[in-house]
Every structure is written in C-alpha cells, then in structure tokens.
Amino acid sequence: MITVEQLQKATGIKDIARLTEITKGINDTLTKYNINTPLRINHFLAQVLHESGNFIYTKENLNYSAAGLVTTFKKYFLNEAAALPYARQQDKIANKVYGGRMGNGPESSGDGAKFKGRGFIQLTGRDNYTAITKETGINFIDCPELLETLQYGSLSAGWFWNKNNLNAYADKDDIVSITKKINGGTNGLADRQAKLVKLKTIIA
Numbered sequence: 001m002i003t004v005e006q007l008q009k010a011t012g013i014k015d016i017a018r019l020t021e022i023t024k025g026i027n028d029t030l031t032k033y034n035i036n037t038p039l040r041i042n043h044f045l046a047q048v049l050h051e052s053g054n055f056i057y058t059k060e061n062l063n064y065s066a067a068g069l070v071t072t073f074k075k076y077f078l079n080e081a082a083a084l085p086y087a088r089q090q091d092k093i094a095n096k097v098y099g100g101r102m103g104n105g106p107e108s109s110g111d112g113a114k115f116k117g118r119g120f121i122q123l124t125g126r127d128n129y130t131a132i133t134k135e136t137g138i139n140f141i142d143c144p145e146l147l148e149t150l151q152y153g154s155l156s157a158g159w160f161w162n163k164n165n166l167n168a169y170a171d172k173d174d175i176v177s178i179t180k181k182i183n184g185g186t187n188g189l190a191d192r193q194a195k196l197v198k199l200k201t202i203i204a
Helices: 004-011 016-032 038-052 066-072 080-086 090-098 126-136 144-148 150-163 166-171 175-183 189-202
Strands: none
Touching (some): 016 038, 038 166, 038 175, 066 080, 080 090, 126 150, 144 150, 150 166, 166 175, 175 189
C-alpha cells in the first residue's frame, strides 16, 4: 500500500483531492493483483507513470498529421497521399489501424475507435475489453469509457499486469522485460528507469 504523501513525492502533483482519488484506485489495484512488495509496487508505478504521463492520460491520443501517420503506421499508410483523408481524425485512424485484429471487426465496424487504448496501461482491442469484462464483471464492452476514469484506469493496468505475470519480472528487478511486455519494445526505457530509481528512494 502507498500513501498520498509518497505518491506526491513521486509525481509532484499538487491537487490533493485528485491525488487522493488516484491513491485509492492504485491501492485497490495493488491489493487485488498481489502487487504487494516494494519492488513490485515500484516497478508497477514506474510503468504506469510513464504510460499515463504522470496520471494525466487515460485515453490513447491518435491526433496524427498525414506525415505522422506515415511515420508511425507505415504498414497502413504507405504515403502522405494515402494518409491525408485520415489526418487528425482520431476515430477514423483507430478504425483503420486497429480494424480486423485484436478481436475487432473490420474498419467499417467502428471497433477500432470503440476499443482503442484506455487506462493507465492502455488496454486495446475487443479481445482485451472482453477478457477484463469477464474477469471483473464490469461491462467495459458497452461502456468502454469507464476505463478512462481514475478508478478503472488503475484497475485495467493491474489486470494487464497480472495477465502478463509481470510480478515475476518485477521480483527479478527486470525492467527491460516488463517494458517489452507493455510496450512491445523498449520505447521510453530511460524514462521508466529514471522513475524506478526515484520510486525506490520513496517506497522501500
């Protein structure tokens, strides 16, 4: 369990009311998913803080320009001419890049936008939304925006953590493997490592 004071030291957030709400959600999640040692807690928080931009973002930002789409989603947008009809249209982008995979229907189904990344560790795709709904009994299929709340944004991060057995990697202090499981690569590793180092001085 963590305190509001510890989380404030870790994040610098000055809004105590918001921080209190975040702390409650985090503590509920830590308890539910046995993230119950300083090492596990510190690794979990380091990842969550990086992924959510210090608890700011609970929804995926897909506000890409045509050039950004070509750079980020080259598989789906071969050139700027192909990307231009999608530029700055987040739902349309999500339907294109997430359609037909992760349990989503085709682009035309709208599943890509409905089940885009949400939560502190962005849960993406109908398959994941269905799985967390079955486990928790909370209907994230019909109400996906619930994952954008502080309470369920935390819960979904814990669910993902547990599903991928990340406590085992935290026990080994293996931030690289945890990052790969969450990110698919090592993007942002330096920031995650810096956050982990700081957290270890606060939660021991």
